[in-house]
Amino acid sequence: xxxxxxxxxxxxxxxxxxxxxxxxxxxxxxxxxxxxxxxxxxxxxxxxxxxxxxxxxxxxxxxxxxxxxxxxxxxxxxxxxxxxxxxxxxxxxxxxxxxxxxxxxxxxxxxxxxxxxxxxxxxxxxxxxxxxxxxxxxxxxxxxxxxxxxxxxxxxxxxxxxxxxxxxxxxxxx
Numbered sequence: 001x002x003x004x005x006x007x008x009x010x011x012x013x014x015x016x017x018x019x020x021x022x023x024x025x026x027x028x029x030x031x032x033x034x035x036x037x038x039x040x041x042x043x044x045x046x047x048x049x050x051x052x053x054x055x056x057x058x059x060x061x062x063x064x065x066x067x068x069x070x071x072x073x074x075x076x077x078x079x080x081x082x083x084x085x086x087x088x089x090x091x092x093x094x095x096x097x098x099x100x101x102x103x104x105x106x107x108x109x110x111x112x113x114x115x116x117x118x119x120x121x122x123x124x125x126x127x128x129x130x131x132x133x134x135x136x137x138x139x140x141x142x143x144x145x146x147x148x149x150x151x152x153x154x155x156x157x158x159x160x161x162x163x164x165x166x167x168x169x170x171x172x173x174x
Contacts, residue, residue: 006121023063030065037111037126044128045107062116088119094154098145101135108132114149114150123148140162 012029019025020076035058042049098112098123111126123149129140142161150159161167 001004009121020060020063021125023060023067026061028059031059033153035059035062039125041101041109045103046105046108063112072166086119089115089117089158091117092155092158093157093158094149095160096145096149096154098138098141100134100139100141100163101141102134102137106131108134108137108140110144111135112141112145112148114152114154116143122154123152135163135165138166142166 005107013023013026015029017025019028025112033093035055039049039051039055043051059075082166086097094116096112096114098110100110108129108131109127111124113124114122116122125144127140127144137162142159145159146157
């Protein structure tokens with residue numbers, strides 16, 4: 001019997017059950033995936049990395065911190081802080097989120113996620129790119145993500161990157 005990964009991920013991401021003293025399972029699941037990705041990259045890029053002694057405590061503590069930071073509260077001046085969240089692309093569009101990173105020893109890597117207008121996972125990538133700058137990693141992340149979208153015939157595409165320098169370079173035609 002073959003596992004339907006897409007359905008399994010979707011079920012966990014949309015699960016509203018509570019666990020660990022009131023935390024939402026979907027948050028615990030997402031943070032677990034993120035930490036596993038982060039630790040896998042550290043293992044690939046940092047020969048001195050050792051997995052944490054108590055990984056579940058680190059994950060649960062991070063979810064608790066994120067949950068408490070995202071409770072909407074009025075400030076003393078009456079204003080309200082609003083958390084930024086990922087938003088679905090327009091109907092018939094795909095959204096590509098890309099990012100690059102650099103370790104202290106100069107190793108760079110990039111990754112990205114491609115989703116449809118329902119917010120469903122289409123594909124993703126990660127790449128070990130050798131040595132370089134953060135900007136090199138960001139540019140390679142964009143290039144690899146655009147290649148992925150092109151190869152999957154994603155005709156209408158929105159791209160998001162957290163690199164202000166990369167975004168400005170594109171806007172200026174570099």
